[in-house]
Amino acid sequence: MLLSDKIPAHVGVIMDGNGRWAELRGLPRIEGHRRGAERSREIITAAMEVGIKALTLYAFSLENWQRPKNEVTTLMRLLEIYLRNELNEFIEKGIVFKTIGEIWRLPENIQGLIAEAEARTAGNTGLTLIAALSYGGRNEIIRAVKKLISTGVSPDRITEDLFDSFLDTAGISSPDLIIRTSGERRISNFLLWQGAYSEFYFTDTLWPDFTKEEFFLALHDYQMRERRFGAVPMRAKS
Numbered sequence: 041m042l043l044s045d046k047i048p049a050h051v052g053v054i055m056d057g058n059g060r061w062a063e064l065r066g067l068p069r070i071e072g073h074r075r076g077a078e079r080s081r082e083i084i085t086a087a088m089e090v091g092i093k094a095l096t097l098y099a100f101s102l103e104n105w106q107r108p109k110n111e112v113t114t115l116m117r118l119l120e121i122y123l124r125n126e127l128n129e130f131i132e133k134g135i136v137f138k139t140i141g142e143i144w145r146l147p148e149n150i151q152g153l154i155a156e157a158e159a160r161t162a163g164n165t166g167l168t169l170i171a172a173l174s175y176g177g178r179n180e181i182i183r184a185v186k187k188l189i190s191t192g193v194s195p196d197r198i199t200e201d202l203f204d205s206f207l208d209t210a211g212i213s214s215p216d217l218i219i220r221t222s223g224e225r226r227i228s229n230f231l232l233w234q235g236a237y238s239e240f241y242f243t244d245t246l247w248p249d250f251t252k253e254e255f256f257l258a259l260h261d262y263q264m265r266e267r268r269f270g271a272v273p274m275r276a277k278s
């Protein structure tokens with residue numbers, strides 16, 4: 041049972057384990073990604089159902105460019121199909137679609153689909169769905185530093201809020217909860233600045249097996265925690 045007043049506003053997900061899911065079944069890795077994309081659809085709907093405001097999905101990291109060429113090509117093809125198929129759904133469901141990462145490195149047709157999806161959903165007011173594509177947290181921070189310096193700002197005017205406004209996630213609240221599937225317990229360059237006070241939920245479940253029910257379990261686990269942001273527990277205050 042979820043508490044409606046403790047729903048995390050922003051959830052980030054490191055969707056890991058597609059390859060292993062496929063290999064365990066003697067299937068090509070891309071089949072795992074295909075199943076993974078279907079799972080993303082289910083989790084997006086579940087997030088909307090409980091009133092989550094923003095959902096960031098780590099769909100393709102900068103490091104993923106180093107994968108074998110045919111896996112990168114098929115992942116890009118899958119992304120293209122996904123964007124083509126989902127746009128109408130995003131519009132119907134009131135989803136605001138955004139991306140973070142070095143989008144300029146993606147194939148031109150995908151850049152076009154992203155621009156269209158962002159433009160056509162910008163006026164929506166429902167869930168903000170952020171796809172981290174060609175994304176790396178350190179890279180995002182370096183790009184933000186470069187942009188900030190190029191404004192000629194004087195160092196004593198630099199605050200955390202100002203820096204935040206130069207990140208790809210400008211205007212989006214920090215993630216309250218970050219979920220990682222597949223048994224790995226690492227951040228892997230995901231939302232490094234933004235995740236400073238995030239709660240983490242790790243599960244051995246591989247992403248294609250991560251159901252809506254397990255997503256709700258993760259939310260329940262989050263609701264049982266006490267977030268202190270470095271301060272003392274509420275009961276210890278006098």
Ligand code: FPP
Nearest residue numbers: 055056057058059060073076077080099122
């Ligand atoms: C990690 O599994 C997953 C990826 C690198 C890609 C994630 C992509 C999808 C879920 C499909 C596209 C989704 C959207 C929303 C367009 P892995 O290959 O690293 O798995 P492994 O660690 O078992 O090898």
